[in-house]
Amino acid sequence: MTKSGGATRTDGIHQALRADILTGRLVPGDRLKFPDLADRYQVSVGATREALTRLVAEGLVVARPRQGYLVRPLSHQDLAELTQARAEVESLVLGLSVREGDTRWEADTVAAHHLLERAPYRDPADPDHLSDEWVQAHAAFHHALLAGCRNQRLLDAARSLRQEAELYRQWSVSLGNEPGRDVAAEHRALLDAVLARDAGRAQELLRDHIAHTARLLISCASDQPNQVGGASASRSSVTNTS
Amino acid sequence: MTKSGGATRTDGIHQALRADILTGRLVPGDRLKFPDLADRYQVSVGATREALTRLVAEGLVVARPRQGYLVRPLSHQDLAELTQARAEVESLVLGLSVREGDTRWEADTVAAHHLLERAPYRDPADPDHLSDEWVQAHAAFHHALLAGCRNQRLLDAARSLRQEAELYRQWSVSLGNEPGRDVAAEHRALLDAVLARDAGRAQELLRDHIAHTARLLISCASDQPNQVGGASASRSSVTNTS
DNA sequence: TAGACCCAAACTTTCGAAAGTTCAACCGAG
DNA sequence: CTCGGTTGAACTTTCGAAAGTTTGGGTCTA
Numbered sequence: 001m002t003k004s005g006g007a008t009r010t011d012g013i014h015q016a017l018r019a020d021i022l023t024g025r026l027v028p029g030d031r032l033k034f035p036d037l038a039d040r041y042q043v044s045v046g047a048t049r050e051a052l053t054r055l056v057a058e059g060l061v062v063a064r065p066r067q068g069y070l071v072r073p074l075s076h077q078d079l080a081e082l083t084q085a086r087a088e089v090e091s092l093v094l095g096l097s098v099r100e101g102d103t104r105w106e107a108d109t110v111a112a113h114h115l116l117e118r119a120p121y122r123d124p125a126d127p128d129h130l131s132d133e134w135v136q137a138h139a140a141f142h143h144a145l146l147a148g149c150r151n152q153r154l155l156d157a158a159r160s161l162r163q164e165a166e167l168y169r170q171w172s173v174s175l176g177n178e179p180g181r182d183v184a185a186e187h188r189a190l191l192d193a194v195l196a197r198d199a200g201r202a203q204e205l206l207r208d209h210i211a212h213t214a215r216l217l218i219s220c221a222s223d224q225p226n227q228v229g230g231a232s233a234s235r236s237s238v239t240n241t242s
Numbered sequence: 243m244t245k246s247g248g249a250t251r252t253d254g255i256h257q258a259l260r261a262d263i264l265t266g267r268l269v270p271g272d273r274l275k276f277p278d279l280a281d282r283y284q285v286s287v288g289a290t291r292e293a294l295t296r297l298v299a300e301g302l303v304v305a306r307p308r309q310g311y312l313v314r315p316l317s318h319q320d321l322a323e324l325t326q327a328r329a330e331v332e333s334l335v336l337g338l339s340v341r342e343g344d345t346r347w348e349a350d351t352v353a354a355h356h357l358l359e360r361a362p363y364r365d366p367a368d369p370d371h372l373s374d375e376w377v378q379a380h381a382a383f384h385h386a387l388l389a390g391c392r393n394q395r396l397l398d399a400a401r402s403l404r405q406e407a408e409l410y411r412q413w414s415v416s417l418g419n420e421p422g423r424d425v426a427a428e429h430r431a432l433l434d435a436v437l438a439r440d441a442g443r444a445q446e447l448l449r450d451h452i453a454h455t456a457r458l459l460i461s462c463a464s465d466q467p468n469q470v471g472g473a474s475a476s477r478s479s480v481t482n483t484s
Numbered sequence: 485t486a487g488a489c490c491c492a493a494a495c496t497t498t499c500g501a502a503a504g505t506t507c508a509a510c511c512g513a514g
Numbered sequence: 515c516t517c518g519g520t521t522g523a524a525c526t527t528t529c530g531a532a533a534g535t536t537t538g539g540g541t542c543t544a
Contacts, residue, residue: 008307008497034526044499046288049527053292057299065250066505068526085395088334153327157399250527276496286529291497308496308535489542496535504527511520 013041014051021060021071022163024170029073032061059164072167076218079168083214086161090210091203093149093158098199101148106195112137112144113191117184130169139166141187145194145206165213172217181212255283256293263302263313264405266412271315274303301406314409318460321410325456328403332384332452333445335391335400340441343390348437354379354386355433359426372411381408383429387436387448407455414459423454 017037020026037048052069055061063069097105116137123131142162149155186209193202259279262268279290294311297303305311339347358379365373384404391397428451435444 010497011307033524035524045526046498046500050292050295053295054299057296065253066526067507081393081395084393085399088396089331089399092330092334151323151326153323153403154330157327157331161395252527275494277494287496288528288530309537310496485544487542487544489540491540492538494535494537496533498533499531500529502527502529504525506525507523509520509522512518514515514517 009043010047010050010054013037013043013047014054016041017051017055018058018060021055022166022170026071028071028167028171030071032069032071034068059160060167072164074168074171079214079217082161082165082168083210086158086165087207087210089154089161090146090158091206093146093151093154094194094206095199095203096151096154097146097148098194098197098202100150105144105148108147109141109144109191109194112141113187116141116187121183135166135169145190168217169213181216186212251285252289252292252296255279255285255289256296258283259293259297260300260302263297264408264412268313270313270409270413272313274311274313276310301402302409314406316410316413321456321459324403324407324410325452328400328407329449329452331396331403332388332400333448335388335393335396336436336448337441337445338393338396339388339390340436340439340444342392347386347390350389351383351386351433351436354383355429358383358429363425377408377411387432410459411455423458428454 017026026032032052034045034048037052038045041048052061052063056063056069060072061069062072101109116134119134119137120131121134123129139162143159146155146158186205190202190205190209193205259268268274274294276287276290279294280287283290294303294305298305298311302314303311304314343351358376361376361379362373363376365371381404385401388397388400428447432444432447432451435447
């Protein structure tokens with residue numbers, strides 16, 4: 001009754017934890033203590049342990065033997081490496097996708113772009129952040145772009161890298177203050193190149209798109225060095241019992 | 243006393259299981275039952291569970307909810323995808339390695355190649371298989387080739403793919419029966435191109451090297467379809483108590 | 485004879501407590 | 515006042531048993 005379908009209880013806390021990290025409720029660099037987590041998500045220590053093990057595999061959490069787990073810390077160097085890796089792998093997969101994708105894939109991509117175009121860019125309730133709807137539509141569009149690739153391994157690799165990049169995007173507050181950038185136009189150009197089956201141009205556009213976003217994130221991080229590279233802020237236990 | 247240094251007990255069964263899978267003591271497609279494993283490696287069920295979770299992350303084991311874990315099954319399609327992914331990612335990383343590697347990296351690569359050259363190709367005790375020494379030296383050489391890359395993420399991705407390919411190499415018996423191939427010469431050519439800092443040529447050689455090996459594996463698999471795609475062979479519980 | 489239902493055994497999952505280890509503060513000596 | 519040793523608490527790790535689920539065989543009915 002507590003769970004539905006083929007989902008185990010560990011999956012529950014696993015997804016809940018991932019959501020909390022990706023949405024920023026858990027701060028990069030902070031420790032994840034078993035007692036607090038087990039209490040917060042109403043499961044036992046064992047289930048918490050397995051969920052954290054999976055998150056380590058996904059790269060969102062790092063583990064140190066005998067010293068517990070903590071949310072993956074952010075750093076300039078890691079962002080640079082991640083950006084390079086994304087540019088290389090995603091453009092590679094996009095090339096395969098454009099060459100191998102069928103008509104169904106084209107249709108899905110067009111549909112995803114349509115949803116992205118109509119999604120509100122900023123959160124009405126919190127104009128400093130992107131709206132959840134846009135973030136989701138954005139991820140769906142990029143995922144659709146790559147989905148034509150038949151190679152499941154390369155597809156998973158690209159998707160994994162993209163998910164980690166979401167962490168950086170989450171923690172670079174006050175987005176959108178970049179002069180002269182038109183994100184919607186970039187997406188439109190990407191879609192056009194893809195539909196024209198112009199793999200080379202699509203890859204070039206995607207590289208620029210990724211590099212552009214990364215440059216923006218780095219500049220944001222420079223403005224707020226606290227957010228990047230250390231726990232800082234507060235002692236921030238998982239449960240703010242104070 | 244039971245453990246030394248910073249190694250936890252889960253690490254023990256984790257590495258033991260990985261070794262057993264990579265060396266072929268555990269057959270692809272077979273189930274991994276907790277009671278048997280816990281008994282075999284002398285640990286509790288909980289430790290076994292976490293070890294399997296990590297192996298799932300590494301791609302050596304697959305999990306089905308409520309249905310247990312099993313050693314990753316092999317298939318022609320997966321081999322083809324893996325080969326393509328390796329050709330793309332490894333050649334990418336090799337290009338970065340050649341461009342970014344320093345003198346120390348050159349020295350390590352030369353040293354690894356020297357060890358590979360001097361390692362016996364076939365196992366004296368079992369001429370149908372490669373010798374453990376050569377397999378290890380081979381892996382070390384390829385790892386050294388890539389080690390010049392400064393991007394840890396791409397490096398890890400390449401290494402992970404290579405490890406999975408080892409699984410296929412293990413299960414393609416009766417190696418070396420390919421006429422007209424000189425593996426040692428391929429490695430020598432790779433080393434020369436790398437030392438000459440000729441990234442393009444090195445990448446081309448590596449692609450050929452990977453494709454060549456894959457073609458050999460596929461032909462072997464065709465000869466013995468049982469090995470690929472099904473548990474077959476025996477009911478093969480983990481512990482052969484019969 | 486074929487198909488569906490039911491039962492039992494084995495296995496996976498989950499839990500809470502005990503054991504071992506690390507970290508930090510406190511105390512005493514130089 | 516500073517440094518080294520010691521003690522204590524909190525946390526991670528490990529374990530074995532109980533609960534829930536799936537699978538396979540067996541039986542009954544159409």
